[in-house]
Amino acid sequence: MKALFRWIEDRSGCSAVLRGCLESPVPGGARWSRVWPCAILFSFCVQAVTGFFLWTFYSPSAQTAWESVYFVQHEVVGGWLLRAVHHYSAQVLLVLIGVYLIQLIVTWRYRAPRELVFWVAVLMGLFTLGLMLTGDLLAWDQNSYAATQVRVSFLTLIPGIGGGLFKLAAGGPAFGHLTLTRFLALHIGLFSAIFAVLLVLHGLLLRRTDAAEAAAGGKAAPFWPQQALRNAVANLAVLVVVLLLALQHGMSGDHAGVALGAPADPDPSSFYAAARPEWAFLGLYEFSNLFPGELKIVPIFLVPGLLVCVVFLMPFIGRSPAGHWFNVGFTAVILIGIVALSFRSLAHDRANKEHQAALAEGHQQAERVRQLARAPSGIPATGALTLLRNDPKTQGPILFKTHCASCHDYLDAEGQGIAAEESSAPNLHAYGSRQWLSGLLDPKRITSPQYFGNTKFRKGDMAAFVRDSLNDLDDEEKTDLQKAIAALSAEARLRSQQEVDAKQSSQIAEGRDMLDDFFGCTGCHRFHDKGQLGSAPDLTGYASGEWLMGIIGNPAHKRFYGDENDRMPAYAEFPDEPAKNQLTEQQLGLLVDWLRGEWYDE
Amino acid sequence: METPSPTPPQDNSAGPAAAEQRRGFLAQAISLVLGTVTLLVPAVVGIVSFLNPLRQHGQAGRFMRLTSLDVLPEDGTPRKFPVIADRTDAWNRFPNEPIGAVFLRRVKPDKVEALQVVCPHAGCSIQYEATDDGGKFFCPCHSASFDLSGKRLDETSPSPRDLDTLDVKVESDGEVLVKFQSFETGTAKKVVKA
Numbered sequence: 038m039k040a041l042f043r044w045i046e047d048r049s050g051c052s053a054v055l056r057g058c059l060e061s062p063v064p065g066g067a068r069w070s071r072v073w074p075c076a077i078l079f080s081f082c083v084q085a086v087t088g089f090f091l092w093t094f095y096s097p098s099a100q101t102a103w104e105s106v107y108f109v110q111h112e113v114v115g116g117w118l119l120r121a122v123h124h125y126s127a128q129v130l131l132v133l134i135g136v137y138l139i140q141l142i143v144t145w146r147y148r149a150p151r152e153l154v155f156w157v158a159v160l161m162g163l164f165t166l167g168l169m170l171t172g173d174l175l176a177w178d179q180n181s182y183a184a185t186q187v188r189v190s191f192l193t194l195i196p197g198i199g200g201g202l203f204k205l206a207a208g209g210p211a212f213g214h215l216t217l218t219r220f221l222a223l224h225i226g227l228f229s230a231i232f233a234v235l236l237v238l239h240g241l242l243l244r245r246t247d248a249a250e251a252a253a254g255g256k257a258a259p260f261w262p263q264q265a266l267r268n269a270v271a272n273l274a275v276l277v278v279v280l281l282l283a284l285q286h287g288m289s290g291d292h293a294g295v296a297l298g299a300p301a302d303p304d305p306s307s308f309y310a311a312a313r314p315e316w317a318f319l320g321l322y323e324f325s326n327l328f329p330g331e332l333k334i335v336p337i338f339l340v341p342g343l344l345v346c347v348v349f350l351m352p353f354i355g356r357s358p359a360g361h362w363f364n365v366g367f368t369a370v371i372l373i374g375i376v377a378l379s380f381r382s383l384a385h386d387r388a389n390k391e392h393q394a395a396l397a398e399g400h401q402q403a404e405r406v407r408q409l410a411r412a413p414s415g416i417p418a419t420g421a422l423t424l425l426r427n428d429p430k431t432q433g434p435i436l437f438k439t440h441c442a443s444c445h446d447y448l449d450a451e452g453q454g455i456a457a458e459e460s461s462a463p464n465l466h467a468y469g470s471r472q473w474l475s476g477l478l479d480p481k482r483i484t485s486p487q488y489f490g491n492t493k494f495r496k497g498d499m500a501a502f503v504r505d506s507l508n509d510l511d512d513e514e515k516t517d518l519q520k521a522i523a524a525l526s527a528e529a530r531l532r533s534q535q536e537v538d539a540k541q542s543s544q545i546a547e548g549r550d551m552l553d554d555f556f557g558c559t560g561c562h563r564f565h566d567k568g569q570l571g572s573a574p575d576l577t578g579y580a581s582g583e584w585l586m587g588i589i590g591n592p593a594h595k596r597f598y599g600d601e602n603d604r605m606p607a608y609a610e611f612p613d614e615p616a617k618n619q620l621t622e623q624q625l626g627l628l629v630d631w632l633r634g635e636w637y638d639e
Numbered sequence: 640m641e642t643p644s645p646t647p648p649q650d651n652s653a654g655p656a657a658a659e660q661r662r663g664f665l666a667q668a669i670s671l672v673l674g675t676v677t678l679l680v681p682a683v684v685g686i687v688s689f690l691n692p693l694r695q696h697g698q699a700g701r702f703m704r705l706t707s708l709d710v711l712p713e714d715g716t717p718r719k720f721p722v723i724a725d726r727t728d729a730w731n732r733f734p735n736e737p738i739g740a741v742f743l744r745r746v747k748p749d750k751v752e753a754l755q756v757v758c759p760h761a762g763c764s765i766q767y768e769a770t771d772d773g774g775k776f777f778c779p780c781h782s783a784s785f786d787l788s789g790k791r792l793d794e795t796s797p798s799p800r801d802l803d804t805l806d807v808k809v810e811s812d813g814e815v816l817v818k819f820q821s822f823e824t825g826t827a828k829k830v831v832k833a
């Protein structure tokens with residue numbers, strides 16, 4: 038064994054180097070205040086190790102980035118912890134560098150001959166920010182996508198070359214595959230490598246300046262073991278903090294570790310409205326909001342650029358005690374400013390109802406996409422975004438709001454749901470259900486705003502029929518009406534009524550006959566082989582998927598309202614020329630499925 | 640770092656020493672040039688490809704049919720229409736994807752105005768809000784508001800410019816065509832994304 042060590046030592050001289058390091062003198066003796074550089078080194082190592090393992094899972098493309106992160110987060114054993122440790126140790130790294138810089142400034146340890154030590158530390162801080170910005174995007178979820186897009190778009194503020202810079206950063210005219218490949222290469226290739234080089238450089242410079250200081254006299258002690266012990270304890274503390282942060286949302290379940298939002302949507306009209314930068318940039322963000330839009334370049338580039346310049350010049354400014362006090366004061370002002378602005382931003386957002394609503398919507402979509410990804414069909418090759426785009430539960434309300442809610446409400450009994458801009462057509466919540474039909478066939482309610490109250494049918498034959506013929510029913514007639522309603526509602530084949538439909542099959546059969554001969558509906562409506570089309574909507578397959586697609590597609594078709602149609606627009610009037618229709622077949626299907634409550638549930 | 644180079648002797652006298660110094664200088668110059676060239680070639684090759692995105696251009700604006708006139712409310716209430724087109728992302732082409740949206744508003748019986756939904760501030764999607772005095776547009780991200788023609792309403796708006804208008808053509812058969820374009824966000828001038 039000894040021989041082996043000898044052999045290696047003869048050829049490499051490494052134990053001499055090691056001994057040199059361990060014995061290198063720490064001026065002033067071992068101190069707790071000297072632990073920062075080592076803690077920074079430690080956090081970076083945690084970054085490198087966890088980053089490597091995350092990399093073994095990561096797939097950088099617009100259809101696979103989020104998906105692979107989802108896989109790590111929710112499928113890989115301990116994957117959530119891996120992500121969380123990587124994420125939080127990055128935040129801790131930034132804090133450590135910040136504290137270290139402040140310490141250097143306050144203790145005047147940036148002046149000659151320590152200028153390089155200081156500058157390298159500042160550069161490490163800047164590259165940590167760069168690592169955070171590039172790493173943030175890689176999850177490709179709503180917030181990271183939107184926030185990064187906003188940041189990269191700032192480049193276009195730079196006169197002349199801004200547009201080109203944007204393309205270089207994004208890898209093309211818009212965000213996509215190449216943005217991810219570039220950011221990944223910058224993150225794990227370039228920035229990490231530069232950071233590692235800076236770290237080594239910093240160590241060497243520090244050793245040199247420390248040795249010089251120790252040689253100049255005063256108390257000094259070797260690094261090993263007293264300072265090493267302190268460093269080890271500090272690193273343990275760092276690790277504990279990182280783990281506490283990583284475990285703050287529990288050790289299992291969907292919310293353990295770092296949240297992963299819904300997948301990014303490249304459609305600009307679905308831009309994530311609650312996007313906010315990471316905490317380290319909140320101060321700058323709020324600062325930029327103090328400026329009117331035309332002057333954005335000032336808070337985004339000029340002021341931060343100037344601040345960084347001042348920090349770099351500190352070794353020169355701080356040659357005299359007065360200059361040193363300027364530096365300390367300057368640092369204090371900047372720090373207080375950043376903290377105050379960050380809190381202001383948080384307070385703003387907390388009080389901002391739109392922001393909170395957008396945030397809640399984001400959480401809902403994240404939750405929903407998790408459900409869909411866990412469905413037996415899983416995530417398709419086209420990416421998880423397709424899951425949301427093809428999900429009636431997600432798209433239905435959006436389509437309803439844009440196309441239907443100018444007139445129709447969609448409100449449940451408690452008044453929850455989607456309120457119309459100007460309610461002037463029936464409330465479509467639970468459309469076609471027994472309960473909806475009971476209201477329609479109630480003499481007191483048919484002319485209420487919930488049904489025909491704000492339409493021209495208020496004065497129509499149907500309202501008159503309900504008012505005249507369904508008034509003052511005796512108990513037996515009431516039961517008959519229930520049967521007729523059940524029969525009509527069964528036509529819809531609603532998922533929510535599957536059980537009742539099966540249980541009431543005999544009543545439904547009776548009700549069908551009553552619709553024809555007892556209540557005389559077929560006098561105006563067609564119902565299966567009875568009655569005629571043309572005077573009122575066909576009741577065959579009433580409120581079924583196919584029926585709803587038809588009536589929304591073209592309510593003025595003779596199968597529905599014909600010439601009697603009130604103001605309902607035709608959303609798919611031209612089955613043969615899809616380009617002319619307002620809603621595509623797919624959108625129509627989503628809307629109808631949503632109205633009928635047909636979507637995947639866990 | 641550079642390879643350690645022998646320091647040339649600091650001797651100014653003529654003769655063999657001077658000749659040696661000259662040769663030493665030549666060796667230094669040549670090794671520097673060679674080193675730089677050999678390193679530069681791969682770097683340049685890489686950088687040229689890295690700059691490729693500069694030659695990539697976004698979707699050129701072209702007139703697209705969005706809707707027909709009778710769909711737009713006559714009282715001038717704006718309606719939002721998604722724009723569906725093919726989208727290219729590097730090596731992929733996605734047919735018929737939503738690539739944006741437009742607010743259309745009837746200003747005269749046969750005249751339509753179109754606004755991009757993308758907020759010029761930072762790219763959020765603006766929303767229409769009905770108000771007592773006829774409605775306005777509102778950005779949920781940093782609360783910029785605009786009147787129906789797209790003018791900024793706030794005293795100091797986060798948005799550097801008014802909403803971006805788009806060219807509209809109304810055909811004789813009532814079809815509404817819009818020249819769909821995207822613009823840089825954050826700039827005071829309206830610059831088409833190239």
Ligand code: FES
Pocket residue numbers: 758759760761762763778779780781782783797798
């Ligand atoms: S993006 Fe619209 S106000 Fe900021």
